Amino acid sequence: DWIMGDYIAEAVEKIRAQVGDEEVILGLSGGVDSSVAAALIHRAIGDQLTCVFVDHGLLRLNEGDMVMDMFAGKLHAKVIRVDASDLFLGELAGVTDPEQKRKIIGRLFVDVFKAEAAKLKAGDGGHKGATYLAQGTIYPDVVESGGTKTKKATTIKSHHNVGGLPEQLGLKLLEPLRELFKDEVRALGVALGLPPEMVYRHPFPGPGLGVRILGEVKKTYADLLRRADAIFIEELRNTIDPATGKSWYDLTSQAFAVFLPVKSVGVMGDGRTYDYVVALRAVQTSDFMTADWAELPYSMLKRTSGRIINEVRGINRVTYDVSSKPPATIEWE
Numbered sequence: 001d002w003i004m005g006d007y008i009a010e011a012v013e014k015i016r017a018q019v020g021d022e023e024v025i026l027g028l029s030g031g032v033d034s035s036v037a038a039a040l041i042h043r044a045i046g047d048q049l050t051c052v053f054v055d056h057g058l059l060r061l062n063e064g065d066m067v068m069d070m071f072a073g074k075l076h077a078k079v080i081r082v083d084a085s086d087l088f089l090g091e092l093a094g095v096t097d098p099e100q101k102r103k104i105i106g107r108l109f110v111d112v113f114k115a116e117a118a119k120l121k122a123g124d125g126g127h128k129g130a131t132y133l134a135q136g137t138i139y140p141d142v143v144e145s146g147g148t149k150t151k152k153a154t155t156i157k158s159h160h161n162v163g164g165l166p167e168q169l170g171l172k173l174l175e176p177l178r179e180l181f182k183d184e185v186r187a188l189g190v191a192l193g194l195p196p197e198m199v200y201r202h203p204f205p206g207p208g209l210g211v212r213i214l215g216e217v218k219k220t221y222a223d224l225l226r227r228a229d230a231i232f233i234e235e236l237r238n239t240i241d242p243a244t245g246k247s248w249y250d251l252t253s254q255a256f257a258v259f260l261p262v263k264s265v266g267v268m269g270d271g272r273t274y275d276y277v278v279a280l281r282a283v284q285t286s287d288f289m290t291a292d293w294a295e296l297p298y299s300m301l302k303r304t305s306g307r308i309i310n311e312v313r314g315i316n317r318v319t320y321d322v323s324s325k326p327p328a329t330i331e332w333e
């Protein structure tokens with residue numbers, strides 16, 4: 001629509017005026033904010049933008065390829081994909097404590113990103129190097145870090161973000177979404193040509209599957225979880241609620257599978273199985289501070305559990321989490 005068209009034209013001019021002929025680095029996560037920021041900045045300055053996408057090995061099924069297809073394939077943006085899964089899984093080996101896991105993932109993420117950014121900053125023969133770091137900071141993030149919202153006295157979970165990076169890297173900051181609310185960011189993303197499925201995605205935590213595999217993180221667990229989670233999401237997208245005409249994916253705020261490193265006995269054909277358990281979690285919330293578990297249709301849960309147990313060898317039991325927040329949190333770790 002024309003209002004969004006005007007907004008884009010204005011935002012593009014602002015970015016061009018600020019950046020001039022300098023170069024910009026952006027950390028692409030596949031989430032809504034960094035994706036929309038990347039698409040907008042790319043619209044403004046094209047190849048003066050380089051996106052760095054760190055794959056920590058804890059992403060959802062096909063996530064890395066989807067991000068690359070979208071940004072490198074369709075938008076023709078410069079994207080560097082860093083496959084750091086061995087590094088992350090190596091450092092996480094033997095670690096079971098949730099806070100320690102978060103700290104390790106957060107630290108490694110910053111290390112890997114910094115190393116890539118340093119290379120881009122240094123430039124090479126033909127390049128003078130990057131001088132800007134772009135971030136998908138949106139208005140609610142600005143308000144939160146300004147202390148306008150009351151801060152919780154105790155840290156329930158240390159959230160992994162990349163605060164302080166521009167200073168550490170000696171880069172100037174470019175934050176073109178700073179004045180926008182989430183729904184405006186989504187509308188902007190659609191207007192920039194990002195697919196609605198990407199722009200209206202549920203949030204995904206920075207530490208990824210690292211906090212959805214309880215206790216020690218192992219590649220074999222992550223592989224099982226990815227497949228179970230993909231089946232759940234597919235069923236949510238494909239199950240339409242007749243009353244609203246919306247999919248259960250759109251009727252929930254966040255939904256995912258959790259891997260429980262616990263074995264239970266089952267029976268399959270003539271044989272006994274002794275395999276892992278997956279818990280499904282789906283919540284409805286407006287602010288993620290409190291949340292209700294979603295009353296998903298039994299028929300959908302039945303189909304989902306049947307598919308997971310049949311299609312994912314190694315999982316023989318599926319449970320549904322009926323805990324609200326508080327006292328439970330949305331994630332299990």
Ligand code: XMP
Pocket residue numbers: 102156157158159160161203204205206207254288325328329330331332333
């Ligand atoms: P909890 O589990 O605290 O989650 O009820 C509230 C919301 O925050 C997300 N979450 C995170 N997001 N880094 C993130 O970027 C994190 O470390 C992190 N931990 C939780 C969670 O997915 C939910 O949307």
